[in-house]
Amino acid sequence: MLKTFRIGGIHPKENKFSAGKTIQPIALPKQVMIPLSQHIGAPCQPIVKKGDKVKVGTRLGKSVGFVSANIHSSVSGTVNKIDKVLDASGYKRDAVIIDVEGDEWENAIDRSETVKKEFNFSSREIIEKIAEAGIVGMGGATFPTHVKLTPPPGTKAEVLIINAVECEPYLTSDHELMMEKTEEIFVGVQLLMKAINVPRAVIGIENNKKDAISKFTNVATSYANITIQPLKVQYPQGGEKQLIDAVIRRQVPSGALPISVGAVVQNVGTAFAVYEAVQKNKPLVQRVVTVTGKDVKNPCNILARVGTPLSQLIEFAGGLPETTGKIVSGGPMMGKAIAGIEVPVTKGTSGILIIPTLEAKRKAMKDCIRCGKCVNVCPMGLNPTLLMNLTEYEVWDRAEKNAITDCIECGSCSYTCPADRPLLDYIRLGKGKVMAIVRARKN
Amino acid sequence: MSSALRSQQVSMENKLVVSPSPHVHSGDSISKNMYGVLIALLPAFLVALYVFRLDALIITFASVVFCVIFEYVIAKFIMKKQPTVFDGSAILTGVLLAFNVPSNLPIWILAIGALAAIGIGKMSFGGLGNNIFNPALVGRVFLLISFPAQMTTWPTPDVGATTDAVTSATVLSHLKFNTPGLPSLTNILMGTEGGSLGEMSAVALLLGLIYMLWKKIITWHIPISIMATVVIFTGIFYLFTPIPQYNPLIHLASGGLMLGAVFMATDYVTSPLTKKGMLIYGFFIGVVTVAIRLWGAYPEGVSFAILLMNGFTPLINYYTTPKRFGEVKKNG
Numbered sequence: 001m002l003k004t005f006r007i008g009g010i011h012p013k014e015n016k017f018s019a020g021k022t023i024q025p026i027a028l029p030k031q032v033m034i035p036l037s038q039h040i041g042a043p044c045q046p047i048v049k050k051g052d053k054v055k056v057g058t059r060l061g062k063s064v065g066f067v068s069a070n071i072h073s074s075v076s077g078t079v080n081k082i083d084k085v086l087d088a089s090g091y092k093r094d095a096v097i098i099d100v101e102g103d104e105w106e107n108a109i110d111r112s113e114t115v116k117k118e119f120n121f122s123s124r125e126i127i128e129k130i131a132e133a134g135i136v137g138m139g140g141a142t143f144p145t146h147v148k149l150t151p152p153p154g155t156k157a158e159v160l161i162i163n164a165v166e167c168e169p170y171l172t173s174d175h176e177l178m179m180e181k182t183e184e185i186f187v188g189v190q191l192l193m194k195a196i197n198v199p200r201a202v203i204g205i206e207n208n209k210k211d212a213i214s215k216f217t218n219v220a221t222s223y224a225n226i227t228i229q230p231l232k233v234q235y236p237q238g239g240e241k242q243l244i245d246a247v248i249r250r251q252v253p254s255g256a257l258p259i260s261v262g263a264v265v266q267n268v269g270t271a272f273a274v275y276e277a278v279q280k281n282k283p284l285v286q287r288v289v290t291v292t293g294k295d296v297k298n299p300c301n302i303l304a305r306v307g308t309p310l311s312q313l314i315e316f317a318g319g320l321p322e323t324t325g326k327i328v329s330g331g332p333m334m335g336k337a338i339a340g341i342e343v344p345v346t347k348g349t350s351g352i353l354i355i356p357t358l359e360a361k362r363k364a365m366k367d368c369i370r371c372g373k374c375v376n377v378c379p380m381g382l383n384p385t386l387l388m389n390l391t392e393y394e395v396w397d398r399a400e401k402n403a404i405t406d407c408i409e410c411g412s413c414s415y416t417c418p419a420d421r422p423l424l425d426y427i428r429l430g431k432g433k434v435m436a437i438v439r440a441r442k443n
Numbered sequence: 444m445s446s447a448l449r450s451q452q453v454s455m456e457n458k459l460v461v462s463p464s465p466h467v468h469s470g471d472s473i474s475k476n477m478y479g480v481l482i483a484l485l486p487a488f489l490v491a492l493y494v495f496r497l498d499a500l501i502i503t504f505a506s507v508v509f510c511v512i513f514e515y516v517i518a519k520f521i522m523k524k525q526p527t528v529f530d531g532s533a534i535l536t537g538v539l540l541a542f543n544v545p546s547n548l549p550i551w552i553l554a555i556g557a558l559a560a561i562g563i564g565k566m567s568f569g570g571l572g573n574n575i576f577n578p579a580l581v582g583r584v585f586l587l588i589s590f591p592a593q594m595t596t597w598p599t600p601d602v603g604a605t606t607d608a609v610t611s612a613t614v615l616s617h618l619k620f621n622t623p624g625l626p627s628l629t630n631i632l633m634g635t636e637g638g639s640l641g642e643m644s645a646v647a648l649l650l651g652l653i654y655m656l657w658k659k660i661i662t663w664h665i666p667i668s669i670m671a672t673v674v675i676f677t678g679i680f681y682l683f684t685p686i687p688q689y690n691p692l693i694h695l696a697s698g699g700l701m702l703g704a705v706f707m708a709t710d711y712v713t714s715p716l717t718k719k720g721m722l723i724y725g726f727f728i729g730v731v732t733v734a735i736r737l738w739g740a741y742p743e744g745v746s747f748a749i750l751l752m753n754g755f756t757p758l759i760n761y762y763t764t765p766k767r768f769g770e771v772k773k774n775g
Contacts, residue, residue, distance in 0.1 A: 252769060367571060368572050379768065420468070424463065
C-alpha cells in the first residue's frame with residue numbers, strides 16, 4: 001500500500017494533457033511588467049528609475065523587512081516606468097515596466113548547461129545567496145525561501161521534505177522539470193540540506209509520475225541521505241501539513257509550523273531555483289509554466305521570463321479557444337480566476353488553465369442535505385457545512401471553536417458537495433473574520 | 444451591483460467568469476445520490492415482485508406517484524417555490540414508504556401515508572434537507588398508529604399461490620406471541636416469510652448495502668453499528684437463555700431491521716454528519732430496537748428507534764466533532 005495522508009482527501013480527474021511535453025522557451029516579449037510584490041510579505045523597494053539600463057539579473061527591487069524577497073530583471077533593456085499594473089491576483093500593484101532590448105545577462109551569472117555538483121559553502125552563505133537571488137516557494141504560496149530556511153530559535157530541523165507531488169490536476173510544470181533537470185534538483189536538495197543542517201531528505205512523488213519516480217530512484221542511489229517516497233495519488237497531498245503526514249507520519253498541531261515536528265518542506269521547483277542561485281549565481285527570473293485546458297490546441301510547458309504577459313504564453317499554446325469561459329492562474333483547485341490575459345507571469349505562476357464555458361459557471365446552490373461528504377473529504381478534519389452555517393449567521397465564537405482558522409482552503413469540500421454549495425467561499429470569509437478577531441484580542 | 448452593470452463588465456472582459464477557487468466540481472449531485480439509492484433498492488424490489496407479484500408493483504408505483512404529486516402540489520401552490528420533484532428524493536420516499544407497508548394495503552390508506560410522509564414529514568419543515576424525521580418513516584408510523592389492523596395483516600408469501608387472501612404472522616410476531624410455526628433461518632434470509640413489501644429478503648437488502656458502499660453513497664458506520672449492536676445485545680441474552688426469542692441471527696435477518704439499518708437510518712438529512720456521531724446514532728438505534736422487540740408492546744421497533752434517534756441527530760451533531768488534523772499523537 002502506497003503512503004498518503006491520513007485524513008480526508010479527494011481524487012479529482014487528473015487531466016494532465018501537457019505531461020511529457022518538453023519545456024520550451026518562448027520568444028522574448030517586447031515589454032515586461034515585473035511586479036515588486038511577487039511573494040508573501042512586504043513589497044520591494046524599487047532601486048531603479050525611469051531610463052535606467054538593466055541586464056538580465058540586475059536587481060530592480062530590494063527586499064524590506066524580514067519577510068520579503070528581492071526582485072531582479074528578467075530581460076535586458078530600458079526601464080520605461082514604474083507604475084501600477086493588474087496582476088494575477090486581481091490587484092493593481094507597483095511594477096517595473098521594461099522595454100526589452102537584446103538579451104544581455106549580468107556577468108556573474110553562469111549560463112552554461114554543465115551540472116555543477118561540488119560546493120563548499122557554509123549554511124549561512126547558502127541562505128544569503130538564496131535571499132540575494134529572491135527565491136520564493138515555487139509551488140504557488142511564494143513564501144520567501146530564505147525565511148523558511150531560518151527556523152525560529154529553539155527549534156531543530158530533522159528532515160527536509162521535498163514536495164514533488166504536484167497534486168493539482170492539469171499542471172505538469174514540476175513533473176517536466178523533474179524529468180529534465182534531475183541532477184540539478186538533487187544538488188539543490190543537498191544545498192537545502194546543508195542550509196538547514198539536516199542529515200536526511202525525503203522526496204515525495206505521487207504515483208501518477210512513474211517515470212519521475214524511477215528516474216529519481218536511480219539517481220538517489222548515489223546519494224545515501226536522500227530517499228524517494230512514492231505516494232498514492234490524493235489531493236491535497238501538496239499541502240505542507242498533508243505531505244509531512246504522508247511522508248513521515250507526523251501531524252503538525254493546529255497553529256504550529258512544520259518545524260514543530262522537525263520538518264522543513266520545500267517545493268521541487270524551489271530546489272532547482274536554489275541550485276541555479278547558489279551554483280550558477282542566477283537569480284529567480286524565469287520559471288516553467290504549464291499552459292493547458294480541455295480545448296487548448298497545444299497544451300505545453302513553457303520556460304517563461306518573469307513579467308511576460310500571459311497572453312503571449314497562451315498564444316504559444318495555440319491561442320485562446322473559442323470556448324473559453326474562464327482563465328485560471330494556477331491549478332483548478334486552488335488557482336485564481338483572472339479577469340484578463342494582459343497580466344504578467346510571476347515567480348508563483350505554475351500554470352495557466354483555460355476552462356471551457358460549459359464548465360466555467362457554477363451550478364445553482366441547493367439546500368444542504370447533510371450527507372456529510374464535505375466532512376469526510378476535509379483533510380484538516382473540519383466540519384465544512386457547519387463552518388459555512390456559522391459564517392452565514394456570523395457565530396464567530398463557535399466558528400473559532402470549530403477551528404475555522406485551520407482551513408487550508410484546498411477546496412475539497414466545495415468540489416465534493418452534491419448540493420453545489422459554495423462551502424469554501426463562506427469558510428474563507430469566516431476565517432478572515434475570526435483571524436481578525438483573534439488578532440484584535442491579542443493586541 | 445445592478446445586473447445591467449454586471450453584464451456590461453462581463454462583456455468588456457470578453458465574458459470571462461471570475462469566481463473563487465475551486466474551479467472544478469466532482470459532478471456529484473443530489474439526484475445522483477437519490478437515484479443511486481433507488482438502484483440499490485432494486486434487488487429488494489425484485490424479491491418483492493417475485494413474492495407478491497402484481498401487488499408489489501401496484502403498491503410501489505402508487506406510492507411513488509402519490510409522493511411525487513403531493514410534493515409538487517405543496518411546493519408549487521402552498522410554498523410557492525419551484526418544485527424539485529426530479530431530484531429523486533420524492534421518488535425515494537415513495538419507494539421506501541411502499542417497502543414499509545404490507546403488499547395488500549388498500550390504496551386509499553397508502554395515499555394517506557404518502558400525504559403524511561411528504562406533507563408532515565418533509566414539506567412542513569421546508570423540503571429536502573430541512574426535515575428532522577425520515578419522511579417515509581413518518582408516513583409508516585402514521586399509518587401504523589391510525590390503521591393498526593391493516594398495517595399488521597400480511598398476505599402469506601406463498602410463492603406461486605393463486606390466492607392472497609390468507610394472512611400470516613411475521614417472524615417477529617411468532618417470537619413475540621410465541622405462536623408455533625417459526626420458519627427456518629434460511630427462509631428468513633431468502634425472503635419467503637411474511638412481512639412488509641420491501642423487508643422480505645435480508646440478502647437482497649445486503650446487496651443494496653454493498654452497492655451503496657461501492658458507489659460511496661453511504662459509509663459503513665450507520666448500518667454496521669446498528670447490526671452489530673443488535674447482534675451483541677440479543678447475543679448476550681442468547682448465551683444465557685438459548686431460545687429463538689433471543690437468537691441474534693433471527694433478529695438480524697427478520698422484520699424491518701435490514702431495511703431500516705441500510706436504507707432508512709442512513710437517510711442523509713436525518714442522520715449525523717460525523718463518523719463518531721454515526722456510530723453513536725447506530726448504537727442507540729440498535730439498543731432501542733432490541734428493547735422494543737423484547738419488552739415492548741409492538742413486535743417490531745426499528746421504525747420507532749430510527750425516528751427517536753432522528754430527533755437526537757442535531758444534538759449528536761452538536762457534540763461530536765470530526766477527528767481533527769494534528770489531534771493524533773505527534774509521532775504516531
